Amino acid sequence: MTRGRRLSRDCRSESWSGIPRIPGELVEGDAERLPFEDAHFDVPLSTYGIMFAPDQEQAAREIVRVVKPGGKIGLSKPDLQGVRHAR
Numbered sequence: 001m002t003r004g005r006r007l008s009r010d011c012r013s014e015s016w017s018g019i020p021r022i023p024g025e026l027v028e029g030d031a032e033r034l035p036f037e038d039a040h041f042d043v044p045l046s047t048y049g050i051m052f053a054p055d056q057e058q059a060a061r062e063i064v065r066v067v068k069p070g071g072k073i074g075l076s077k078p079d080l081q082g083v084r085h086a087r
Contacts, residue, residue: 031059040066045074 029035031046031053044063053059067073 032062034062034066036066038065039068039071042068042071043074044071047074047076048078050075051077 027035031049032055044067046059046063050056050059050063063073063075
């Protein structure tokens, strides 16, 4: 199962001295069936997530489904070309 996470309540450890706490809640779910209502997020973000989903097209449809109208979607993936040539 590919997992998704949402930040909405405090999830930062006390050990992060001097760094402001970020409100957040971690939610585990399937990227191909996100456990959120339609138009739930202003900016859904997938950091290396969709690329590992068995059905990447379905995972992409899900991230589009949960973004609010006028919202933005953030995606990132590694630069494998740069990794191959790093020494």
